[in-house]
Amino acid sequence: MAGSKKQKVNLVWFKRDLRLSDHQPLANAIASDLPCILIYNFEPLLLEDPHYSLRHWRFVAQSLKDINQQLEKYNAEIAIYNQEMITLLETLSDEFDIAGIYSHQEIGLHNTFERDWLVKSWLNNKAIPWYETPLGGVKRARPKHFDWQTYWHGVMNQRLVTPNWQAFNAILPNNYQAATCVDDFLEHDPQFQYGGPHAARVCLQSFVEERAMNYQSGISSPSKSRDSCSRLSPYLAFGNLSLRQVYQTLKYYLAKQPLSWRRSLHAFESRLHWHCHFMQKFETQCSMEFAPQNAGYLHYPYRDDELVAEHLKRFEQGQTGIPLIDACMRCLAATGYINFRMRAMLVSFMTHHMNIHWHPVSLILSRYFLDFEPGIHYPQIQMQASVTGTNTIRLYNPIKQSEDKDADGMFIKTWCPELKNLPIEDLHQPWQQPPMEALFNNFKLGEDYPEPMVDIEQAAKQARERLWSFRERDDVKQGAKVMLHQHVTSLKKQRHGS
Incomplete structure (x- = not known):
């Protein structure tokens, strides 16, 4: 009815916190004694983001399905949308008097950072408070002198948060229908x-x-x-x-x-x-999504020739001609998982041996990693690409890794079945087979399996020279000092007596 008073509610905005247990924003919203609307939004800006792929949204949809099954006993569910966030908030505010929004802080990409500023501005104009809970052991706007280790242990040892389910009262907007993308x-x-x-x-x-x-x-x-x-x-x-x-x-x-x-x-x-x-x-330092943590590496001499795009494509498709690299990439494409050592090797191979900029490599891997977490992904990518100036330069030899970590060749044979009939002495470096042996094995390099797109030994030598000579530059050394000053915690300073 026109002029009728809107129902006062709290919004609980789920993002990368898809659970009901140990969920402080949810507990706080329930404790306010107002009805809650639980929302998840498949935002277009994220669905279109090149870091993500179907595997991520499938995982989210499965998570929401699981949570909503848990909520059935409360006659409740998370309302699932597919809209720009401001549009969604406008729609909800037309129907309800929003008392507050409850969510976790998001350690996300630049686009979610910009979205949060728009949301904050919209909320300020509406005089609606936004109650954000810190995420895990991460401290936003960390003071200059801050004992992070003590803070982390304090957070981890706190009692798990249990919402007062007896007071839980969740409602849905009128005429609500779940976003069609969920199916x-x-x-x-x-x-x-x-x-x-x-x-x-x-x-x-x-x-x-x-x-x-x-x-x-x-x-x-x-x-x-x-x-x-x-x-x-x-x-x-x-x-x-x-x-x-x-x-x-x-x-x-x-x-x-x-x-x-x-x-x-x-x-x-x-x-x-x-x-x-x-x-x-x-x-x-969220700028590391786009730029090296150490500003000195802005000038690192990465390739910009016409073959870079082709080499990135071969890497993504697991067609580099290096068996362990290809097996790892095919495994990632098919399952979303590879262990940490192999991840480090993949980054090292593309940024060191192939001398290709870390950013397009990181986008390929983020789309493949089911566990893509922006706050871990970019510091790790830059550390393995050796553009910090502070970490040890890790130039992984994919042949040695193959012989050490897949000695029997079973991983390679699983994901590169075209190599499964090769004897173990040829499996890790099929390009080194003598012609008569290749004929005996009924194997033709370049047809049955790609020729390697780089000479590993020669490329490693060139990479080593590039990496170590660049690390000695004054701007890189200065950048390393700035980094250490920015990221070292006061706990470390205390341990050194300063």
Whole structure:
């Protein structure tokens, strides 16, 4: 009826925090005693972003389906939209009196940063408060002198947040219909991990109770890591679990599991620290999405010849002619997962051996990584591309990695079946087969499998000269000092007595 009073509500805006447990914004919204509208928006700006692909939106859609099944007992659901965020807020404010918006802070890409400024401006004009909760152990607007390690441990050891479900009152807008894109995203590919808090908890439980036993021995192998690594990264990236939930579960099992397991569990615990460490760096210097952390590397002599596009395409398709590189890329394309050592090798190969700028390489990998997390992705890409001036230069030899980490060739044979009949002595470097042996193996390089697009040994020598000579430049050294001043925590200063 015209002139009728709007119903007062809170909005809970889900982003990369797709769970109901240990969810501070949701708990805070429920505690305010107002009805809640829970929303997720498949924003066009993200659906069109070159960092993402169908695999990410499928994971999100699966997560939302799981959560909405959990909410059925409360006669509630997350309302799913596909609109520009300001348009959605305008529509909701036409129907409701929005008392406040509750969400986690987002450690996202530049486009979500710009969107947040538009949202903040819109909310300010409407006098609507936005209650943002810090994400994990990341501190926004970190003070200059800040003991980040102590802060991180404090956050991880806090009691898990439990919403008051007895007071939960969720409603839906009138005439609500879920965004049609959801149905397009829900078709599951069994080679990918399934999204949602339920699958996340199963994965965590299987790791701490069974799979962690082989964590240390399998972490560097592209084959063994598929089982022995935690495989929790996509669930953390999209917030099906909070890092605090994982940390506290791990601490419980550290006290419970036999001594022989503890080394592996402690090694995994260190990765949880690094998770937030890299996200904190990105939050502090988000420009690294586009530019090197060390400004001296703005002038690094990357290639700009006409073959760069072709080489990027061959890399993306797993057709470089280097068996382990191709096996890793094909595995990523098909499953969304490869272990950390192989990720580092892929970046090193393209930025060092091929001398191609890290940014287009990072876009290819982000589309493939099911666990793409902007705050971890870009600091890692730049570290492995050796454009920080502070980290060790890691020039991985893909042939040595192949012989060491896939000694029996099973990973290569799985993902490059055209090589499966080659003897192991030729598998890692098929271009070195003598002609008579290639004839005997019924194998023709250039037809059955591509010729390598680079001479590994020669390219490594050139890369080594480029990398080390550039690192000695005054502007790179100065950039390294600026970086260390910007990112080193006060805890480190305290340990050195300053």
